[in-house]
Amino acid sequence: MIDAIIFDFGDVFINLDKQKIDSEFRKLGLTEWHADLDALNKQYELGKIDELTYMQGFQKHIPNADLVSIRSAWNSILADFPLYRLEFLQMIASKYRLFLLSNTDHTHIEKFEHNEGLTFARDFYSCFEKVYFSYEIHLRKPEEDAFKFVINNHNLNPKKTLFIDDKKENTDVAKKLGLLVWNLEVGKEDVVDLFSKKFSF
Incomplete structure (x- = not known):
């Protein structure tokens, strides 16, 4: 029986536009990563x-791009955050222990809060027992220590904890540590489909 869920953020809740960021940096003269x-x-x-x-x-x-343009291009990856995903999260928040574990940076989080508004962001954060951003905890997925940090801080039982992420390298490490995992396929699946998956809730 699952009693805790650890969610990723990008492409799980907030949509990411990877083609946009690529094109924006190309406009600035960056030909490859x-x-x-x-x-x-x-x-x-x-x-x-x-x-x-x-x-x-x-x-x-x-070198021909100014810092403001670079920051704008960097933030162009952030697309929309559908309201129905927040409503889904609010619906399950009282039934499970929820956590957010995201590889992200200060710039993107500031932009997300600006784009969606502080009220929306606060409503989102309040669904979680704890929010963990990599730039704040100085740990990032797929390092085992990032997962252990959350597990140990909250005395989670890996066998009763589900981890949801769109990157296979992250879910592979979580699985190795004994967590249940859902490697969400972006564009084919949505986090709100959670209860149609074959997990024991």
Whole structure:
């Protein structure tokens, strides 16, 4: 019997537009995602560097772009957050222990709260017993320690805990740690389909 659910954020609740961010950066002159940009992004998601350092790191690859344009391009990945998903979450919040575990950064969270409004964001956060953003806890998926951090902090029983994420590398690690997992297929499945899945609720 499941009594706790750990959710991812991007492409589970808020839709992401990966084509948009790609096209926006191409407009600024970035032809490909470099390995050092990947490393830079991980540093930012872990809260090890601040926003200015992150944007300046991008600027090294697109020197003709100003920092405001780079920040705008970075935030262009954030699409809509359908209200029905929040309503679904509110419906189940009193029945299960809910947690959010997201690889994200300060810039994206600030933009989400601005786009949707603080009331919407507050309503969303209040559904969870605890919200964990990678840049705040300095841990990110698929590191085992990120999952153990949540499990140990709340004395969760992995066998009674469901983890929902759109990235297989994340659900694979969670499964290895004994959690039940749903590797949600973006575009084919929606988090509100949860109870049509073959889990023991």
